[in-house]
Every structure is written in structure tokens, then in C-alpha cells.
Amino acid sequence: MDLVQLTGVHRRYGSGGNAVLALDGVTIGFPAGSFTAVMGPSGSGKSTLLQCAAGLDRPTSGSVRLAGTELTELSETGLTLLRRxxxxxxxxxxxxxPALTAEQNVELPLRLAGRRPGSGEVRAMLAAVGLADRRRNRPAELSGGQxxxxxxxxxxxxxxxVLFADEPTGALDSTTGREVLGLLRGLADRHGQTIVMVTHDPVAAAHADRVVFLADGRPVDELARPTARSVAARMTGLEAVRPC
Known part of the structure; x- marks a missing residue:
């Protein structure tokens, strides 16, 4: 069953002759518990797709649903609460x-929601990402991967x-990036976390269950059980057919 479903989604920026069609009638679903990578050439609509799916941007037309909730019908307050x-x-x-410790950064969403973090709740989450011993460190005292x-x-x-990730390893070196991707893969495998990740990196995409390829604002291909080699080959094909 699809946890996130986009149906006939268009997103147009501007008007008249200066209008840009970023998404062109996109219909796609992201199943519960799956790890999906979204790829495509520059300007293909990857980030716009993620932003519309996550309620960060409103489509010009079409439907976006999260577990049965229609995002396009929510008020700004409703969208804020849903995202939170x-x-x-x-x-x-x-x-x-930068002024907060790792532990304080992690508990921030709970405090912003008016929740008092439960005893050990935040520490358990840091332990789950392998940072139980760094909870009192501030960001400047941590590596990029940490x-x-x-x-x-x-x-x-x-x-x-659902967890939406936009180029989560883009600022990391290859070794650290693989560690973070392994963490995301483990979240999907062990905890059934639904993940949608935008990336330009075939190695990153190979950690997903499937890769969805966009071109000119539309899904044009999919690849199940991807490898870095098969993803790179599909991307090369998409780049080759782009108009000059």
C-alpha cells in the first residue's frame, strides 16, 4: 500500500511567457516501509517533487496524499502540524x-511541539544512530558524518x-556518505521506515529498493534492486537524450 501518493500533480512557477513547468502531471506512489531514490538530470523536477510530496510546496493542481490525508486541502496551519x-x-x-549539544538538537522538535522529552527517549535515538557517547558534544566538535x-x-x-531526504550525503566524503546511507538502509530494513531520497549519486541510489527517474518534470523510468552500475547507465541514457 502506498503511504505517499501523488496523482496528476502539476507545479508551475510564474505566469505567461515566463512560466516554468517543474512538474508535469506526475502520478507516483511510495509504498509504506520502502526506500525510494529519486534521480534525474538537473532541472528534471526532483526537488520540486520532494517538496510537494512533503507539504513544503503546494502543487498548482493535482492530489498529494499521506496515509489518506489530502495535503492540498490543508490550511497552512494544518500543513505545519502535519510536517511537525x-x-x-x-x-x-x-x-x-551550533550553540546546542547533540542531545539538545535532537530534542528540539519535541520541545517545539510542546512535548517534554521522555526519560531516555532522546538518548535512545542518538544510540540508534551510533552517537550515544557524543550526546554532550556541540556540532563544531563533531565530524560531518556525525x-x-x-x-x-x-x-x-x-x-x-515518512522520512524525506534531499541529497543527504552531498556534503560528505564517500566513506562517511556510505556510513550514513547504511544507516538509512538499516532504518528501512529493521524498523520499516518509509524513506524518499533525492540524490544525484548512483552509489547513494543503489542503497534504495528502487530508483525513480525523472526528466522534464515527469517520471520516465524505474529501476528495482538497483546497483551503482545500472543506475549510472540509466542516468547516462537520460542525459544523452536531453535537448541541447
Missing amino acids: DRIGFVFQAFNLL QQRVAIARALVTRPE
Whole structure:
């Protein structure tokens, strides 16, 4: 069953002759418990797709549903509450508050929601991402990979139904990036976490259950059980047919 479902989604920016069609009638689903990578050439609509699916941007037309909730019908307040309580976000920039410790950064979403973190709740989440012994360190005292792990723990502390990740390893070296991707893979395998990840990296995409390829604002191909080699070959094919 699809946890996230987009149906006939268009997203147009601007108007008249200056209008840009970022998404062109996208219909796609993301099954519960799956790990999906979204790829495509520059300007294909990857980030716009993620933003519309996550309720960060409103489509011009079409339907976006999360576990039966129609996002396009929600008010701005309703969208804010949905994003806070039911969706997790991880981005290329770690977006940690430098004055707070790792533990304080992770508990921040709970405090913003008016919840008092339960005893051991935040520490357990840090332990799950392998940082139990770094909870009192501030971001400047952590490596890039450790900072991204803190960001992942922060995204998961509210127990979201879906985790959206936009180039989560883009600021990391290859070794650290593989460690973070292994963590995401483990979340899907061991905890049934639904993950939708935008990436340009075939190695990153190979950690997913399937890869969805976009071109010109539309899904044009899918690849199940991807390998870095098969993903790179599909991307090469998409780039080759792009107009000059």
C-alpha cells in the first residue's frame, strides 16, 4: 500500500511567457516501509517533487496524499502540524543549532511541539544512530558524518511516518556518505521506515529498493534492486537524450 501518493500533480512557477513547468502531471506512489531514490538530470523536477510530496510546496493542481490525508486541502496551519508530527526531513546542510549539544538538537522538535522529552527517549535515538557517547558534544566538535547522524536522529525523534531526504550525503566524503546511507538502509530494513531520497549519486541510489527517474518534470523510468552500475547507465541514457 502506498503511504505517499501523488496523482496528476502539476507545479508551475510564474505566469505567461515566463512560466516554468517543474512538474508535469506526475502520478507516483511510495509504498509504506520502502526506500525510494529519486534521480534525474538537473532541472528534471526532483526537488520540486520532494517538496510537494512533503507539504513544503503546494502543487498548482493535482492530489498529494499521506496515509489518506489530502495535503492540498490543508490550511497552512494544518500543513505545519502535519510536517511537525508526521514527516521527517534530512537535507544536505545539517541545519544543526551550533550553540546546542547533540542531545539538545535532537530534542528540539519535541520541545517545539510542546512535548517534554521522555526519560531516555532522546538518548535512545542518538544510540540508534551510533552517537550515544557524543550526546554532550556541540556540532563544531563533531565530524560531518556525525552531524548528519544527529540530523537524522532529530528527524526521527517524532516517529514520522515518512522520512524525506534531499541529497543527504552531498556534503560528505564517500566513506562517511556510505556510513550514513547504511544507516538509512538499516532504518528501512529493521524498523520499516518509509524513506524518499533525492540524490544525484548512483552509489547513494543503489542503497534504495528502487530508483525513480525523472526528466522534464515527469517520471520516465524505474529501476528495482538497483546497483551503482545500472543506475549510472540509466542516468547516462537520460542525459544523452536531453535537448541541447
